[in-house]
Amino acid sequence: MNFLLEFYNYRILAEYIPQFYEGLCTTLKISFVALFGSLAIGTVFACLRLAPNPILWRLAASYVQAIRSTPLLVQIYIIYFALPEIPLLDRRLNELEGGILALALNAGAYMSEIIRAGIQSVARGQVEGAMSLGMTYIQRMRHVVLPQALARVVPPLLGQTAILIKDSSLVSFIGVSELFSAGVTVMTERLIPTEAFVTVALGYLVIYLVLLWASNWAQRRLAGP
Amino acid sequence: MDNNKNKTVKNFIIKVEEVSKTFHTKGRKPVVALKQVTLQVEEGEVLVIIGPSGSGKSTLLRTLNGLETVDAGHIWIDNVDITRKETNLNQIRQKVGMVFQQFNLFEHKTALANLTLPQTAVLKTSSGKAEATAMALLNKVGLEGMERSYPSQLSGGQQQRVAIARSLVMKPQIMLFDEVTSALDPEAVRGILELMESLAHQGMTMVVVTHEMGFARRAGDRIIFMDGGEILEEGTPQIFFDNPQHPRAQFFLSQVL
Ligand SMILES: Nc1ncnc2c1ncn2[C@@H]1O[C@H](COP(=O)(O)OP(=O)(O)O)[C@@H](O)[C@H]1O
Ligand SMILES: [Mg+2]
Numbered sequence: 001m002n003f004l005l006e007f008y009n010y011r012i013l014a015e016y017i018p019q020f021y022e023g024l025c026t027t028l029k030i031s032f033v034a035l036f037g038s039l040a041i042g043t044v045f046a047c048l049r050l051a052p053n054p055i056l057w058r059l060a061a062s063y064v065q066a067i068r069s070t071p072l073l074v075q076i077y078i079i080y081f082a083l084p085e086i087p088l089l090d091r092r093l094n095e096l097e098g099g100i101l102a103l104a105l106n107a108g109a110y111m112s113e114i115i116r117a118g119i120q121s122v123a124r125g126q127v128e129g130a131m132s133l134g135m136t137y138i139q140r141m142r143h144v145v146l147p148q149a150l151a152r153v154v155p156p157l158l159g160q161t162a163i164l165i166k167d168s169s170l171v172s173f174i175g176v177s178e179l180f181s182a183g184v185t186v187m188t189e190r191l192i193p194t195e196a197f198v199t200v201a202l203g204y205l206v207i208y209l210v211l212l213w214a215s216n217w218a219q220r221r222l223a224g225p
Numbered sequence: 226m227d228n229n230k231n232k233t234v235k236n237f238i239i240k241v242e243e244v245s246k247t248f249h250t251k252g253r254k255p256v257v258a259l260k261q262v263t264l265q266v267e268e269g270e271v272l273v274i275i276g277p278s279g280s281g282k283s284t285l286l287r288t289l290n291g292l293e294t295v296d297a298g299h300i301w302i303d304n305v306d307i308t309r310k311e312t313n314l315n316q317i318r319q320k321v322g323m324v325f326q327q328f329n330l331f332e333h334k335t336a337l338a339n340l341t342l343p344q345t346a347v348l349k350t351s352s353g354k355a356e357a358t359a360m361a362l363l364n365k366v367g368l369e370g371m372e373r374s375y376p377s378q379l380s381g382g383q384q385q386r387v388a389i390a391r392s393l394v395m396k397p398q399i400m401l402f403d404e405v406t407s408a409l410d411p412e413a414v415r416g417i418l419e420l421m422e423s424l425a426h427q428g429m430t431m432v433v434v435t436h437e438m439g440f441a442r443r444a445g446d447r448i449i450f451m452d453g454g455e456i457l458e459e460g461t462p463q464i465f466f467d468n469p470q471h472p473r474a475q476f477f478l479s480q481v482l
Pocket of ligand 1: 248250278283284285
């Protein structure tokens with residue numbers, strides 16, 4: 001056991017279980033909310049990107065371009081520090097909300113490109129079938145195209161979600177205590193960076209495995225036969 | 226058999242006036258698909274469009290429910306000019322059903338759900354009522370017991386029956402058929418043609434693009450021959466098949482008959 005203690009001092013780490021646990025929960029919460037936000041944003045922008053109206057699709061294209069060409073950390077800082085008071089909320093966003101919003105906006109841009117590819121993979125014939133029945137653009141998207149498009153792009157969306165979860169560590173820079181910052185605490189207080197960050201990494205790995213299971217389930221539900 | 230209906234007043238449910246359409250594809254020469262096409266269809270009439278591949282038959286059919294826009298000319302469906310920008314095409318399409326060569330079923334939905342979706346989504350029918358209508362129509366087209374099958378689990382002929390039934394749930398006044406038997410084996414072709422003939426006998430207004438000359442002769446009230454985006458000849462099946470006038474129609478018939 002001495003050999004193990006030298007490499008991975010679980011005795012010191014045991015003292016920090018509450019910090020790691022809370023960090024893990026916060027990371028999960030941030031990722032979960034940002035994931036659904038980004039899926040919604042991604043779906044809306046994918047539809048806008050393919051809309052017949054040139055103003056709409058140019059707007060969506062510019063959004064994706066703007067997100068892709070700037071660092072996420074800068075986006076987080078802009079959202080957190082530069083965004084004024086939100087009218088309905090009557091205050092500015094706190095660090096957690098700002099972090100989640102920035103992550104959702106960022107991942108949403110990437111997701112919209114993935115979802116757009118999924119939409120375009122649904123055979124044109126099915127869209128014409130729906131059109132010939134008098135279904136509107138929104139009805140066609142909602143009932144015919146999106147269910148099939150999303151089922152097909154679950155694997156790349158999963159990859160993007162993994163990126164989102166890893167990127168969520170960046171919100172520690174605006175003061176959110178999540179999994180990564182729990183590792184930083186251990187490192188600075190006890191000077192054991194290996195243990196601190198191997199533990200953090202394991203935490204992210206566990207989240208990913210749970211996610212993998214969830215995506216298999218989602219794919220089966222959407223796909224049909 | 227004489228299918229011609231005796232009508233005192235001619236009520237044209239479809240009017241096409243000098244419709245032209247050119248396709249522009251990047252890097253290619255523009256293709257003139259329709260050249261000033263004019264035609265009318267009476268209520269209850271079965272109009273059959275024949276002609277070689279690339280002659281503009283599909284394009285003409287697709288302009289009738291606005292799946293294809295026109296460059297010039299006008300089209301009236303039930304006295305509504307569908308080439309006007311203000312016209313709500315989705316409303317027109319509820320009156321004009323269309324059946325495609327490749328069926329175009331919703332692949333992620335069962336046969337039953339393919340028929341209930343347009344009712345609940347477009348007509349806002351309650352799901353119970355939509356299901357009853359769907360079951361009745363699936364039975365009518367000979368698909369009893371197939372309600373829960375997905376398109377991929379059905380044969381081509383069965384898929385086309387679902388597609389026809391799906392169009393019928395909207396209670397259309399007009400049905401458009403674009404080479405609906407071209408992707409089917411001979412056995413299935415016969416079944417689908419019989420189904421179409423029974424629809425014709427029930428008085429449905431139909432515009433049918435087909436290579437099935439037997440069907441055209443039996444079920445058609447009138448034949449149109451197209452080539453190069455133009456209507457070159459028009460007449461009753463007897464006159465057209467027994468005594469075609471235009472050289473290209475004569476040549477076409479000599480190839481297919
Ligand atoms: N979406 C399109 N884009 C470009 N060219 C097209 C398109 N649809 C049809 N065409 C062209 O228009 C002509 C008529 O086509 P179509 O109406 O499909 O003929 P048919 O149904 O009689 O075989 C053809 O030359 C075809 O290549
Ligand atoms: Mg065609």
